[in-house]
Amino acid sequence: MSLITYKGTGLMDADASHVTFQLIGQVCSPDFxxxxxxxxxxxxxxxxxxEASSGMMTVKAxxxxxxxxxxxxxxxLGPKSVCVSSLNMAGT
Structure with a gap:
């Protein structure tokens, strides 16, 4: 699975929040x-x-x-092609 960045369509607000979360489970799916x-x-x-592997994905948002x-x-909850067993969130 290649690492990707989704930049969105506009500039983010200066007051925007940041979070990092980790998805644990069967998350290696090409459509995810x-x-x-x-x-x-x-x-x-x-x-x-x-970060991504067959059993874990780290996302910054x-x-x-x-x-x-x-x-x-x-x-x-993901698409049907993945099975997330745990979500770990940390605000930044």
């Missing part, structure tokens, strides 16, 4: 990053996958607090 990008776009969240929580939760 594209799925994440679609959801990030809907929530106006910018993200970067900073920026946006409004509520949208970051929604994005992390959506990623933990």
């Amino acid at each position: 990053p594209e799925w994440m990008e679609r959801h990030a776009r809907k929530l106006d969240v910018v993200f970067e996958i900073t 920026e946006g409004e607090d509520e949208m970051l929580e929604a994005f992390a939760l959506a990623c933990s």
Whole structure:
């Protein structure tokens, strides 16, 4: 799985929050990053996958607090092709 960055369509607000979260489980699916990008776009969240393996993915994201929580939760539910067993979040 290649690491990706979704830059979004506009500049982020100076007051935007940042969060790093880790998804644990069967997260190595070729359609997962594209799925994440679609959801990030809907929530106006910018993200970067900073680390990925068959059992873990680390994501850094920026946006409004509520949208970051929604994005992390959506990623933990994921598409049918992944099975996330744990979501670990840390604000920055």
